[in-house]
Amino acid sequence: MGVEERRQQLIGVALDLFSRRSPDEVSIDEIASAAGISRPLVYHYFPGKLSLYEAALQRASEDLASRFAEPREGPLGARLLRVMGRFFDFVDEHGPGFSALMRGGPAVGSTTTNALVDSVRQAAYDQILSHLGVTEASPRLELVVRSWISLAESTALIWLDGRRIPRAELERQLVHDFAALAAVSAAYDEEMATVLRGILKEEPAESPLGELVGRLTALAS
Numbered sequence: 001m002g003v004e005e006r007r008q009q010l011i012g013v014a015l016d017l018f019s020r021r022s023p024d025e026v027s028i029d030e031i032a033s034a035a036g037i038s039r040p041l042v043y044h045y046f047p048g049k050l051s052l053y054e055a056a057l058q059r060a061s062e063d064l065a066s067r068f069a070e071p072r073e074g075p076l077g078a079r080l081l082r083v084m085g086r087f088f089d090f091v092d093e094h095g096p097g098f099s100a101l102m103r104g105g106p107a108v109g110s111t112t113t114n115a116l117v118d119s120v121r122q123a124a125y126d127q128i129l130s131h132l133g134v135t136e137a138s139p140r141l142e143l144v145v146r147s148w149i150s151l152a153e154s155t156a157l158i159w160l161d162g163r164r165i166p167r168a169e170l171e172r173q174l175v176h177d178f179a180a181l182a183a184v185s186a187a188y189d190e191e192m193a194t195v196l197r198g199i200l201k202e203e204p205a206e207s208p209l210g211e212l213v214g215r216l217t218a219l220a221s
Contacts, residue, residue: 003045006037006045007045007046007055009035010031010035010042010045010046010052011052011055011056011059013031013034013035014026014031014052014053014055014056015056015059015060015094015097016034017030017031017034018053018056018094018096018097018100019093019094019095019096019097020096021096022096022097022099022100023053023096023097023100024100027049028042028043028049028052031052054112054113054116056097057101057112057113057116058116060094060097061116061117061119061120063090064087064090064120065119065120065123065124067083067086067087067089067090068083068086068087068123068124068127068128069127070082070083070127070131072130072131072133075202075203075204075207075209075210076131076132076199076202076203076209077175077179077203077207077208077209077210077212078207078208079131080131080174080175080178080208081171081172081175081208083127084152084171084172084174084175085171087152087156088156088159088167088170088171091156091159091160092167095160098156098157098160099157099160101113101117102153102157121146121149124149125142125145125146125149128145128148128149129141129145132195132199133198134195138189138191138192140185140188140189140191140192141185141191141192141195143185144178144181144182144185144192147181148174148177148178148181151174151177151181152174155170155173155174172208175208175209175212176208176209176212179196179199179209179212180212182195182196182199183196200213
């Protein structure tokens with residue numbers, strides 16, 4: 001193999017192993033064995049496990065960031081539900097690696113790792129603003145969107161610890177959580193109220209956000 005081809009192979013092997021066990025538990029020897037090469041050859045392409053972990057994380061972060069991309073077509077609730085489906089696909093496929101990254105793994109704390117995690121969060125933030133048709137968020141809207149992204153991360157981590165709640169329910173709940181955060185903010189800020197009215201105006205009764213409105217109305221009565 002050429003140099004870049006071999007590097008990409010090793011990154012793919014590492015990602016596969018990290019998807020099944022925490023990166024802390026995966027050795028260079030295992031990666032070499034799975035790739036069908038010797039341990040010294042792994043070090044020829046990567047100076048150490050940390051550099052291989054960061055390269056694997058780079059690929060994974062690009063994959064995760066891409067899952068927030070969604071055409072601006074149809075009601076917002078349905079779009080967010082599709083995004084959450086792809087987000088949980090990733091969490092499901094890379095559970096131990098995702099958990100280790102968010103809770104503290106071998107590369108956590110490094111400048112590269114922190115920058116990659118932040119890049120995913122920023123990509124998610126930018127995509128949500130795009131869905132809302134906003135180019136520059138007000139302070140309250142930024143707080144809502146960034147809080148929701150953090151909530152999605154923490155919800156995924158809790159779900160991975162036993163998967164006690166059906167995944168589809170959590171995906172729908174997170175869409176509802178976004179609307180709930182927006183609604184609370186709208187109660188204190190007219191600009192947020194305008195954003196929320198614009199969202200709900202486009203939502204049919206059978207959509208995820210339309211369903212939430214129906215449930216809350218039933219509770220209030």
